[in-house]
Amino acid sequence: MGCPYCNGDTFENAATQESETQWINKCKGCGKYSMYDEATDEQTALDEPRKSNG
């Protein structure tokens, strides 16, 4: 599942955990943030891009 903004599939290694199954990732291509949910294997765009604290 790739970046919802640029469809790239490579993210920075550091990620911020939002919940037990959700992580915020920063795309290495476009630099935008999105949310990955392990339970659904979905990568969704964040309404307001947020910075990772990872």
Added chain:
Amino acid sequence: MTVAANNTRLNSDVGANNNDLSSIGGGAGAESTDDPAAFFYQGSGIIYRKVTATGASGGGFTYTHPSTTDMTAAATRTMMCKINVTDFGGLNTANGLRLRIGDGSYRDYVLAGTDGKINALQKYPAKGGFIIMPIDPNITAYYDTNGGPTLSAIDEFSAVARFASASAKAENLGLDIIDLGTGLTITGTSVALIDFVDTDEGTLANRWGYATLLADGVFQAFGTWVFGTATAVTMTDTTRVSIIFPDGLFQAGWSGLDFDLQNASTDITLTNKDWKGLGTTAVEDTRPVLLVTGTDGSLTLNNSVFTNYASMTFTSGVVFDGNTILESEAITQAGATITNNICSGNVNANAEALFTIDDLSLFTKNYVEGDGTGYMADLGTISSSGTISWDNTFNTSNFAAVDGSTGNEVILVNYTDTGADLVISVAAGASTPTIHNTGAGTVDVQAGLITLAVTVLDDSTGLPITDARVHLHKSGTPATVYINKETNVSGVASEDIAYDADTDIVGWARQMDVSGTDYTPKDFGGEYTSAGFSITIRLEPIT
């Protein structure tokens, strides 16, 4: 004892690699600072990540090395990939596990799934654990996708997993230390075959993957195991073991055995071994190659089985005795003694020879089953006349029954001397070979030979007389001479002739050279039969 790895290790400090990682797919990133890690093969750490992705692009991580490596160079073109998926049972069946080699773009390889390019990669091993797989990105038939990386400047290595059903609660995809190389070299005195395994898999800090243990007494060999260099190696290993050369994503000729006999002190004997290749020619010829170089040392390979070899090339330093060769081809004698071997299922094509022979006197007592295609032995070009002995057997049903040029005669030879015949004398008990002669000379195969032998003794002492002259011809036909030569140190003069019919023969023996003891000549006569002729003549010394 020294076992050296012909190897370049990239990420020697796995624990510091977190700074060089990126994620393929979202989720938690990869980890390389756990030390010891939850699972690993080499050392105490690994790069690993929790992956539960089910989408086509999968999930995983990329390790980016701080410098680039030329993966077109012979020494570093093959990656010894060591990879593990702990919850492998849920992997996608088509392409559950991939390895990528790249520089920003990449070529990727399916390591578990029906998209795998070789049979060995069609599914994850049922018992799980680390997959050790050589990957050569230069071979275009192996990759699944190709983004066009510059193989002379590779710095990225990625592991990607894709699940049909994922249940991982922790890191489950791991890529252990990245090694690029060609195999192992052993030197030293009184070494043993298991030293390869003990130094590689048996040493936690090494574990390159070239020599591992599949079970007790069953070795897995990747790359080339080299015996000896300019430095000698001595090895007498009679332990019963199997050495398996698996298939893999590597270049033809990368897998096998290399015996270097350049040092006169090198002395190797390997007995009771099962040397089995599992490579194929389906994509790339990944069958093992046995190569001997140098002639000063010695190598004895005996009482062993060699299966599925692309080629075997010997030198005069080799004795190859009492082995079974199965499903192999292109065996070059080059002065070696090759005797008492059985060959079956050989796969040389028609008009190609299983053996290339340069000294027939050292190629004896071998049996070749044959399969109807190809020659048993190529004798090369012979330019001068004479008699050579043939003392081998074969299944006559699987070679041409008459001389010709169908490409499956027993012997291929280019005999060029038009002045006299080349005689191939068939030894007792040997099969009579058919000939494909490409030269202008004539090859005469003489089978069913009988021996006419005259032994000359001193009648006073009973000792053999050396250098006595013996003459033997057909009775009533003096021009048909069978023996005209001097006796040897055993007092014997003999010749082999083709049997025609029971024949009366007459002759004489004398030793009267006015030097030392002379003897009174004596005439004799008799008859040769299909069993030959043998007589002892006692000459009286002249005092």
